Amino acid sequence: SPRIRIAPSILAADFARLGEQVREAEDAGADWIHVDVMDGRFVPNISMGLVVVEALKRVARVPLDVHLMIVEPERYLEDFARAGADHLTVHAEATPHAHRAVQRIRELGLKAGLAVNPGTPLGFFKPLLPDLDVALLMTVNPGFGGQSFIAGSLPRLRLLRQMADEMNPACLIEVDGGINRETARQCAEAGAQVLVAGSSVFNGKASVAHNLQALREGL
Numbered sequence: 592s593p594r595i596r597i598a599p600s601i602l603a604a605d606f607a608r609l610g611e612q613v614r615e616a617e618d619a620g621a622d623w624i625h626v627d628v629m630d631g632r633f634v635p636n637i638s639m640g641l642v643v644v645e646a647l648k649r650v651a652r653v654p655l656d657v658h659l660m661i662v663e664p665e666r667y668l669e670d671f672a673r674a675g676a677d678h679l680t681v682h683a684e685a686t687p688h689a690h691r692a693v694q695r696i697r698e699l700g701l702k703a704g705l706a707v708n709p710g711t712p713l714g715f716f717k718p719l720l721p722d723l724d725v726a727l728l729m730t731v732n733p734g735f736g737g738q739s740f741i742a743g744s745l746p747r748l749r750l751l752r753q754m755a756d757e758m759n760p761a762c763l764i765e766v767d768g769g770i771n772r773e774t775a776r777q778c779a780e781a782g783a784q785v786l787v788a789g790s791s792v793f794n795g796k797a798s799v800a801h802n803l804q805a806l807r808e809g810l
């Protein structure tokens with residue numbers, strides 16, 4: 592099976608030394624850098640926006656995987672593309688125009704992702720799967736780092752894997768939330784190809800390199 596990609600989420604990083612933390616993650620083999628954009632409306636938290644993506648773009652050597660947890664994401668696609676996002680993921684629940692948003696992301700020359708929350712039927716993926724580069728299955732309710740993995744995500748992941756195999760085998764399945772050594776292995780077994788990990792990578796208890804290594808070894 593192809594190599595599992597790991598995308599550290601900088602939401603859990605030390606923001607006073609973001610550049611260094613990105614470099615540490617890249618040196619330790621991070622495949623993508625995951626950037627969580629929250630607007631305080633789609634999710635009950637506010638995180639970072641365009642200026643942070645611009646700053647990250649100046650230091651990052653791997654793709655910036657930008658996860659938009661904002662309402663009406665179609666209003667900001669051009670801005671995030673200009674700021675340096677390489678992948679843009681919008682939430683199915685955040686817009687009545689997910690299809691249009693995905694088309695637009697592709698027109699902008701970026702990889703397009705669609706995300707669904709734990710309470711959202713997988714059927715939301717169906718009409719869009721043929722056009723997706725990334726299908727993001729949330730494994731916690733979005734808004735905060737450090738939450739526990741929702742166990743019911745595993746059967747959903749297996750089902751999504753089957754859907755993607757039938758409709759678009761090239762589409763990467765990404766999981767996000769509560770990914771640690773244990774759940775990383777379970778998700779990889781269930782068909783995830785991209786693992787987003789925040790607090791298990793940037794927890795300050797051990798080095799970023801050590802933490803990433805531990806995640807990989809568990810696979």
Ligand code: DX5
Nearest residue numbers: 600733734736737769789790
């Ligand atoms: C949750 C974000 C995640 C978050 C994951 O709303 O989308 O990317 O940073 O954090 P951990 O890995 O700590 O659950």
Ligand code: ZN
Nearest residue numbers: 627658767787
């Ligand atoms: Zn995320």
